[in-house]
Amino acid sequence: MEARTVRFPFSSEEPCDMWYGTEILSHAPGAMRTGVRQGSMPLLFNHNRDDLLGIVESLELGTDRRGYVTVRFGKDERGDWALNQCDDGILVNASFQYRVFKFEDDVENEIYTATDWEPYEISLVTVPADPTVGVGRSLNASDPRAAAQTHQSQPAPADNMEQQDMYKHRHSPRVLRNQADDGATGGGAGGVGVANPVDHSAARSQGAEEERKRIDEIDSMCRQHSVPDEIRRGLIQKGASISEARGAVLDLQLKSKASPVANMGDGYSPDLTEKEKAGYSMLRAINAVLSNDWKKAGFELEVSTDISKRMGKPTSGFFMPTNVPFAQRAQYAAGAAATGGVMVATNLLSGSFIDILRNRARVFQLGATILSGLVGNVDIPRQNGASSTFWVTEGGNLTESEATFDKVSLTLKSLGTYSAITRQMLIQATPDIEMLARADLIAQMALGIDLAALSGTGTGGMPLGIANMSGIGSVVGGTNGAQLTIDHLIDMETAVATANADVDSMSYLANAKSVGWLKKLKATTGQYLWTNSPGGQRSGTPGEINGYPVARSNQVRSNLTKGTSAGVCSELFFGNWSELLIGEWGALEIMPNPYDSNAFKQGGVLLRAMQSVDIAARHAASFSVMSDALPQ
Structure with a gap:
């Protein structure tokens, strides 16, 4: 019978240099968790969960304080391919994914020893983080079944760090040999050759740069929002992605505020002074787009350009910040509804996009939680299972039972609305008219948010509403x-x-x-x-x-x-209703259209406004x- 099992070391106590210091995975007895999850761990290719090569048959700590794994390749096309690649000495690098639950910190020397960690999957990989060690090294005398020296290095680079989950990868270049475990059926097969070292310094540099950005952004965000140092350090040390760190900070804000609004700052809106906010004119920007002349709207152009850079998105209209004043209440004089004339009793609130939205959307009035000033994607932690208590006899053992967690994700989704601006409104452009135009946009968006929050389908760019959520x-x-x-x-x-x-x-x-x-x-x-x-x-x-x-x-x-x-x-x-989360990213994209047939006949302009929002329920x-x- 053909042997399809391979045993090799996949982890060690080799120090791993991270940007926050040196990390060591302790291999003392009990440090590595081995439970039900590890009884069915997959063998993957390049950490791709949809590319299954086989299964992990056993996992253990060796007497040499290393982790050893025995894997069995599948009998399908992918399993045969991977086994042949190993036999030919082509696929010789391994990696594993893990999560750290507890560190012992040596802050002075910047050494962090993981004393409680758990592997989640084993992968055969094409590009290890450190190809200069481990390949072709001699066997360790303390475990003659081991195929090669094991070395660990820093996590492999990713194309987008925000798409990484909370688990780390450690790539371990090593020689794999087809060798049956003592308890495995079938005889051993021929050895696997050694791959030639390849220079991957560019990949390592990219990974280092991405890790530096992750550390800097999390550190800056935590300090900006006065997050306790121990939480900030934990997010950095345990490999939290930027979106997960945003969610954790947002979660702290929600727990510390009695108000249903958690403010993460200005989001994509630039940092404007109160005087600059008061001087901003949406109507000036609309006229500038229509005439293709920004001479009289230089400030508005500067603001739009700044938002465009922050969002990484161009526009043929203009971006408007949501932290400028909006009208809370407006009343018309006689005949003003038809002509856009004199307005009275207009109350202004500085930076009141959220306030006026809350006044007009019913789900907000009921207490839905607004998450304002978001940047990028946000993953908010959520506990979905509680730990249990047990009665035991004297000398008996407690059954291990821990709380489980998942996350609520918020991603940018575009809400659009139309609003008409009459010719007189564009010509006069008084503060009252300006507030009327802004408030009308908000009123339409409030209706759109209400509808999506209640019955959104979750398809076609629409958020998932309460009526269609599983678990209600x-x-x-x-x-x-x-x-x-x-x-x-x-x-x-x-x-x-x-x-x-x-x-x-x-x-x-x-x-x-x-x-x-x-x-x-x-x-x-x-x-x-x-x-x-x-x-x-x-x-x-x-x-x-x-x-x-x-x-x-x-x-x-x-x-x-x-x-x-x-x-x-x-x-x-x-x-x-406070369990309903509505995220807002702090920018409106406005596109004027003077060629709409109805608006053209009246000498006016049709506006299309797009706002980035998302909706989710904590539970x-x-x-x-x-x-x-x-x-x-």
């Missing part, structure tokens, strides 16, 4: 829907409470049809179950039912189909939805 509580009325009852509301509340996601500040969100129906519900005594809220009719939160506030928005769909009830079913949402179980309610 679901209350079903019936095969063909059902009339909305107080029992359905109780079921929705119970779905959230059963998942231990209930908190004090939870609310319903329903459309006008459902709210009207809920107001008519009566107890057996004939009393209405609905309680009015003073002033709630104007704010969109008209009252309470069963002890919880009810908000009203026709963004909640009323045209759903269930069985024979075609196009008449309504949605109803319930949950802890989907914080929400429940009924999608087949019949409020009739």
